[in-house]
Amino acid sequence: MVTFTQILINGILLGSMYGIAAIGLSLIFGTMRIIFLAQGTMIVFFAYVVYWAFTLAGIDPYLCLFIVVPLAFVVGLGLFYLLFRKAAALEDKNVSLLLAVGLMYLVENLILKIWSATPRGLNISYSSATIVVGGLRVSWLRLALLGLALVSALVVNLFLKKTRVGTAVRAASEDMEATPLQGINSAWVCAVSFAIGIGLAGVAGAGMATVYSFDYQFGFTFALKALVALALGGIGNVWGALAGGLILGILENLAAFYIGIGWIEIVSYGIFILVLIFLPQGLFGRRGLVKKV
Amino acid sequence: MKLMPDFSNLNRRKLVWASFTAIAVVFLGTLPFYYDVHNGQLGIFFFTVFIYGIVGQGWNLVAGYTGQISLGQNAFFGLGAFTTALLWVYGVTHTGYWFDPVLIILSGVTPIILAVIVGLPLLSRLRGDYFSFGTLGMGMIVSVLFLNGGDLTGGSEGKLLIKYMPEGVAFNLRTHYWVAFLAAVFATAVVYFMTTSRVGLALKAIREDEVSAASHGVNVLKYKIIAFAVAASLAGIAGSIYTYYLLHPMPMNVFAQNWLFIPILMVVLGGTGTMLGPWLGALVIYAIAWYGDKFFAGWHPVILGVIIILVMRFLPSGIVGLGDKATGLSRRGSAGRG
Numbered sequence: 011m012v013t014f015t016q017i018l019i020n021g022i023l024l025g026s027m028y029g030i031a032a033i034g035l036s037l038i039f040g041t042m043r044i045i046f047l048a049q050g051t052m053i054v055f056f057a058y059v060v061y062w063a064f065t066l067a068g069i070d071p072y073l074c075l076f077i078v079v080p081l082a083f084v085v086g087l088g089l090f091y092l093l094f095r096k097a098a099a100l101e102d103k104n105v106s107l108l109l110a111v112g113l114m115y116l117v118e119n120l121i122l123k124i125w126s127a128t129p130r131g132l133n134i135s136y137s138s139a140t141i142v143v144g145g146l147r148v149s150w151l152r153l154a155l156l157g158l159a160l161v162s163a164l165v166v167n168l169f170l171k172k173t174r175v176g177t178a179v180r181a182a183s184e185d186m187e188a189t190p191l192q193g194i195n196s197a198w199v200c201a202v203s204f205a206i207g208i209g210l211a212g213v214a215g216a217g218m219a220t221v222y223s224f225d226y227q228f229g230f231t232f233a234l235k236a237l238v239a240l241a242l243g244g245i246g247n248v249w250g251a252l253a254g255g256l257i258l259g260i261l262e263n264l265a266a267f268y269i270g271i272g273w274i275e276i277v278s279y280g281i282f283i284l285v286l287i288f289l290p291q292g293l294f295g296r297r298g299l300v301k302k303v
Numbered sequence: 304m305k306l307m308p309d310f311s312n313l314n315r316r317k318l319v320w321a322s323f324t325a326i327a328v329v330f331l332g333t334l335p336f337y338y339d340v341h342n343g344q345l346g347i348f349f350f351t352v353f354i355y356g357i358v359g360q361g362w363n364l365v366a367g368y369t370g371q372i373s374l375g376q377n378a379f380f381g382l383g384a385f386t387t388a389l390l391w392v393y394g395v396t397h398t399g400y401w402f403d404p405v406l407i408i409l410s411g412v413t414p415i416i417l418a419v420i421v422g423l424p425l426l427s428r429l430r431g432d433y434f435s436f437g438t439l440g441m442g443m444i445v446s447v448l449f450l451n452g453g454d455l456t457g458g459s460e461g462k463l464l465i466k467y468m469p470e471g472v473a474f475n476l477r478t479h480y481w482v483a484f485l486a487a488v489f490a491t492a493v494v495y496f497m498t499t500s501r502v503g504l505a506l507k508a509i510r511e512d513e514v515s516a517a518s519h520g521v522n523v524l525k526y527k528i529i530a531f532a533v534a535a536s537l538a539g540i541a542g543s544i545y546t547y548y549l550l551h552p553m554p555m556n557v558f559a560q561n562w563l564f565i566p567i568l569m570v571v572l573g574g575t576g577t578m579l580g581p582w583l584g585a586l587v588i589y590a591i592a593w594y595g596d597k598f599f600a601g602w603h604p605v606i607l608g609v610i611i612i613l614v615m616r617f618l619p620s621g622i623v624g625l626g627d628k629a630t631g632l633s634r635r636g637s638a639g640r641g
Contacts, residue, residue: 043432045439093616104372104571105619111564112611119604230560234443241436275447279440286437287424 012145017263023152023221025259026159027214029252031236032243033166034210036251037203040183042098044106045237048114051229052208055117056082056215061130064219071132071220072154078212086208089113090201098200114230121226131223155217162213163252166206170248179203183246238282244292253294320579327582331484341476348593350476350548353483356585357490357541359566359573361534364494366567367576368503369530370510371426375438376538376566378445379414381558383539384546385449386410388462401472402482402547410543411536417445418535422528430513446558461553464546479548486544487582490537495578497533506530510576538562565607572614574621583622588614 031049038046056078063069063077090098093113097105139150170176178194179202189196218224235258243254258278265277285292331349340346358376365373387410390396396405425437449456456462468474497503505526508516517523542562546552565588566581573584588610595606 039432045432045436093612097615097619100619102575102619104366104567104575105615107372108564108568108571108611109615111568112608112615114608115564115604115611116608119602119608123602123605234439237436238440272447272451276444276451279443279447282440283425283437283444286433286440287428290429290433 013267015146017267018260019146019148020152021260021263022256023148023155023259024263025239025256026156026252027217027222027255028235028239028258029159029255030162030210030214030217031232032239032251032255033163033248034207034214035233035236035240036245036248037166037179037210038207039240040246041179041186041200041203042094042106043186044103044110045233046110046204046207047107047230047233048110048117049207049211049229049236050231050233051114051117051121052082052211053214053218053232054224054226054229055121056212057219057224058121058125058130058215060216060219061132062125064132064134071134071216075213075216078216079209082212082215083205083209086205087201089208090204094204095197095201099197114233118226118229125226127225127227129223129225130219132219134220149221151220155221158213158217159252159255162210163248166210167248169206175199175202235278238278240292241282241285242292244294247292247294250292250294254292257293324579328488335477335480340480346476346480348589350479350483352582352585352589353487354541354545355566355569355589356582357483357487358538358562359570359581359585360487360490360494361537362566363570363575363577363581364497364506364537365530365534367570367580368494368498368510369506369527371527371531372431372435373438373531373534374435374563375421375442376534377558377560377563378438378442379418379535379538380542380545380562381446381449381552381554382414382417383410383542384549384552384557385456385462385542386413386539387543387546388464388552389456391464392462392467399469401469402478402544407482407486407540407543411540414535414539415532417441418532419528422531423524426527426531427524442558442563446554449558450554457553459554461551461555461557464550464552468550476548479544482547483544486540490540491578491582493533493537497530498578502526502529564611568611568614572618572621577621580621587622 031053035046035049038044038049059081060071060074060078063074064071069077093109094106097109100106134151140147141150141153142148168176170180175198178189178199181192181194182189182196182199182203186196189199236255239255239258240251241254242257243250243252258281261281262274262278265274269277334340334345334349338345340349358380361379362373362376365371387406390406390409391403396403396409398405421438421441425434425441429437450459452458498506505516505521508519508521509523509526513523542557546557549556566585569584569588570581571584572588573580573582591610592603592607595610596603599606
C-alpha cells in the first residue's frame with residue numbers, strides 16, 4: 011500500500027509538469043488552432059537558462075522564476091510578432107504548425123550546439139530535503155512543483171475570467187472569425203495567449219531544472235505528453251488541462267511500476283487515442299466545444 | 304514531374320508546366336546513362352529527393368486533396384522499412400533478390416493494413432485537428448512497439464542487413480537511383496489518376512465541405528480511408544527502398560520525425576494540393592539542406608530549422624501558388640475543416 015501511495019505521489023508530481031505544459035498548449039491551441047509542438051523544446055530551453063543562472067551566477071531556481079517567466083513572456087511576444095503573426099491569420103494551419111516545427115528543430119539543435127548533449131540536472135543545497143508523512147517520503151522540491159502548477163493554473167484562470175484581454179481570449183477560442191466583429195484585435199489576442207503559453211514554458215522549465223535531469227532531445231516527447239494531458243483533460247479548460255496532466259503522470263508511474271518502463275509510451279499514447287475516439291471532449295471538457303474544432 | 308498535358312483545355316500556363324515536366328522526366332530518367340550516379344553526388348542527391356518526394360506526394364493526397372492533416376507518415380515509412388528488413392532477415396519470401404519486388408510490394412501493403420485499422424476508428428469519429436492528434440499518437444505507438452520488439456525486431460539496434468545481402472550483388476547506387484525514380488513516377492501517377500478520377504472529385508468535395516459531400520451521396524469515410532491508405536502505402540514503399548540504401552534500419556532512424564515533417568515542409572513549400580508542388584519543394588528544400596551541410600558541416604539540423612522558419616514566414620503559399628493568386632482558393636480547405 012505504501013508503494014502504491016508512493017507511486018501515486020510521484021505520479022502527481024510528474025503530472026504537475028505535464029499540467030503546466032498542457033495549460034500553455036491549451037491557450038495557444040485555443041486561439042491559434044495549432045498544436046504548438048515546440049512547447050516542450052521551449053521548456054527545455056528555459057530549464058537550461060535556469061540551470062546556467064544557478065551554475066554560473068548562483069541564482070536560486072525559484073528566485074530565478076521572477077527573471078525567467080517575464081523573459082519567457084517577452085520571448086513569446088517577440089516570437090509571435092516576428093514569426094507567427096501572419097501565419098496565425100491564415101486559414102491554412104499547416105504554416106503555423108511547420109513554423110512551430112522549425113522553431114523546435116532550431117532551438118533543439120542550438121541547445122545541442124551551445125550546451126552539448128550531456129544531460130543536466132541541478133543539485134541545490136535543499137535538493138534532498140524531504141518530508142516524511144506516515145512512512146511516505148516526499149521531496150520538498152517536488153511538492154513545490156505541484157504548488158507551482160496550482161498557482162499557474164489559478165493565475166491563468168483568473169486572467170481568463172477577470173481581465174478584458176482574458177475575456178477576449180476566451181471569445182477567440184469560441185469563434186475566431188467573430189472576434190474582429192466584436193472590435194477585438196485578434197492579432198493581439200493571439201499574441202497574449204501565445205506569450206502566456208511561452209511564459210508557462212518558463213515556469214515548467216524552472217520546475218524541470220530543479221527536479222529532473224534533462225537533455226536537448228527531451229522537448230518533443232514532452233510536448234506530446236502535454237498534448238496527451240490536454241486531450242485527457244479536455245481542450246479549453248485550464249483546470250482540466252492540469253487534472254489531465256496529473257492523471258497522465260499517475261498512469262505513467264503505475265505503468266512503469268506494474269508493466270515496465272519501456273511500455274510507458276504505449277500506455278500514454280494508447281490512452282490518448284482511446285480518449286480522442288471515445289471521449290473527444292476529455293474528462294472535464296464541455297460536450298459542445300468539440301463540434302467547433 | 305508527370306503532369307499530363309490536357310489538350311482539351313490547353314492554355315499557356317499548363318503548356319509551360321507540361322513541357323517543364325517532360326524535360327525534367329527525360330533528364331532524370333536518362334541521367335544514369337551519361338552520368339556516374341554511384342560516385343557522382345547527383346545520384347545520392349536525387350535518390351534522397353525521390354524518397355522524400357514519394358512520402359510527400361502521399362501526404363499531399365491526404366492533406367492537400369482531402370484536407371485531412373495526417374501526422375503519422377513516419378510510422379508508415381518506418382513500418383515499410385521494417386517490413387522489408389524483417390521479411391528479408393527471416394527469409395520469408397525465399398526470393399533472394401536484391402531489391403526484391405515482392406518485398407517492396409509487401410512493404411506497401413502492411414502500411415495499408417495499419418492505415419485501415421487505425422483509419423477506421425480515427426476517420427469515422429475524428430475530424431480536423433483531432434485526426435492529426437490521433438495519427439501523431441499512432442506514430443508514437445508503432446515506433447515504441449518496434450523499439451520494444453526484443454529479438455524479433457532487434458529493439459533499438461534494429462536489424463543489420465549487410466550480412467544478409469544476396470551473393471554476388473554489388474552495392475551500386477545506380478540500382479537505387481532507378482528503383483527510386485520508378486517509384487517516384489509511380490507515386491505521382493497514382494496521385495494523378497486518383498485526383499483526376501471520380502475518387503479525386505470525391506476527395507476534393509470532402510475537403511471543401513464534408514457535410515455537403517455526404518449529402519450528395521459521397522461515402523465520406525470510404526474515400527477518406529482510401530486516401531489515407533494510399534498515402535500510407537506510398538510512404539511504406541519509400542521506406543522499403545530507403546532500407547536498401549540504409550541497410551541498417553533502427554527505430555531511431557526510420558521512425559524519425561524527419562520522415563514526418565520534412566515531406567510536409569516540402570509539400571507546403573511546393574504547394575499543397577498540386578501535382579508538381581511536392582517535387583519542386585523536395586528539390587528546393589533538399590538542395591538547400593545539401594549545400595548548407597557542405598558549407599556549415601555539422602550545423603545541418605540548425606540550418607533545417609532556419610529554412611523551415613524562413614520559408615513558412617515569407618513564402619507560406621508555396622512556389623506553385625506564387626504569382627497565381629487563383630490557386631489560393633484551392634489551398635483553402637487544407638486546414639482542419641468540418
